[in-house]
Amino acid sequence: MGAVLMAAVSIRGEAAGLGESLSEGIATNFDQTTNTEEETKATAEVVWTGTPLEGYVNIGIANVEDNLNIRSEADTESKLVGKLRKDSACEILGTEGEWAHILSGEVEGYVKAEYLYTGDEAVNLAFQLGQTVAKVDTDALYVRMEPTTEADFWTMVPRGEELAVIEEQGDWIKVDIDGEEGYVAAEYVNVTSELKTALTITEALYGEGVTDVRIAICEFAKQYVGNRYVWGGTSLTKGADCSGFTMSVYRNFGVSLPHSSRAQAGCGTKISVSEAKPGDLIFYGNGRSINHVAMCIGNGQVVHASNSRTGIIISNMYYRSPVSAARIIND
Incomplete structure (x- = not known):
């Protein structure tokens, strides 16, 4: 040996x-x-x-x-x-x-x-x-607009999340979150080179009182997990961006939504994130405005078209700080 x-x-x-x-x-x-x-x-x-x-x-x-x-x-x-x-x-x-x-x-x-x-x-x-990622090694990591603690932070990321690394800059790491650039302190992440791995296929736990139509919307959306992210795209099979994904999912159920995360945030009924049910939309921001949308699928999870690196994935609903939610169907 x-x-x-x-x-x-x-x-x-x-x-x-x-x-x-x-x-x-x-x-x-x-x-x-x-x-x-x-x-x-x-x-x-x-x-x-x-x-x-x-x-x-x-x-x-x-x-x-x-x-x-x-x-x-x-x-x-x-x-x-x-x-x-x-x-x-x-x-x-x-x-x-x-x-x-x-x-x-x-x-x-x-x-x-x-x-x-x-x-x-x-x-x-x-x-x-191999793709360079920064794995969060603290309970809540601030993502800042500039590489300094004096800069405002526009979201927080929980322990265990992996962020796509754009560039290592000494004490700071420039990262990509859903297509937006930000900076995290190097001391709170572990930078490694990793390969993509398999996606699990699990049934969401919907909880009591969730209607059949909500379950149908979520099951329909989840079948496209693993497909491509394409900026400006609306195809569930050939590629979609975040709002194109939610727009196309809801279109299958006869609901028309605009192709913009900010515009979708104004649709339906505004609710608190804690009230979200499967099928409701969850919105995220960059400190200035809403820039990303995902669909709640229950069990504390969302399905969304994240970025070109990961495509359509299922994430923890709090993988970054949500800023608002909207109920598109009232049942």
Whole structure:
């Protein structure tokens, strides 16, 4: 084992000096097929620490144009438990015929192996796809308009949320939240390079007294989770922005909404965020005006077209500070 660890340290040292060429062949030094399972894990832990491959031993990456279905069993008739988005990563736990048993994020299940990049190809691709994120490591993090504590903050983000990093600026990190730029103090986040992982498919807990039409609206909206974000878009399948998403969902139920988050905030009946029911709209701002809209789906969650990095996703309703809510249907 000592020899393996020494080899791993040597490989990582070489990799550090390669810079961008890291993605052009370091995988050839890491043989998952000839090492024992223990040796492979030890090597991976040392070699990939601080890279997009950290935590992976036998990585697979989705080779699809849209989403790859993850099923509970190695059978096309089994329950759908998640979606592996294009270029998302998974740990390959084993194979059963034409199926790969995988773990990605919180989802474990089976996918058709033919739709995965594997081996050296997956390792090299991972370095190209890794995205720099800042994971919040404090209970409530202020997002400020400028990189100084004297600047106003326009939202707060809870512990555990991951923010897309635009630029590291010493004591401050420039981040993207739903397409808006802001600054967070570097001491309160952990910056890492990560790969996208699977999306879970869970049924929302709606609670008592929620009408069938509200459930129908939410279920309709959730089926598009994993699809693309496109600025100015209104297509639920080809891409939509935040207001285009909510507009198109409600259009399916005969309700007309404007294509603007600020304009939608003036529709229906204004309610407090704490009163929100599934189907109600939740609005977020940047300190100056409303700039984002999401749909409440119950259980403290919203579904929304977030940004080009994540697409249509489900988030905690308080993933940033909501500023208002609107009830579009009165039942």
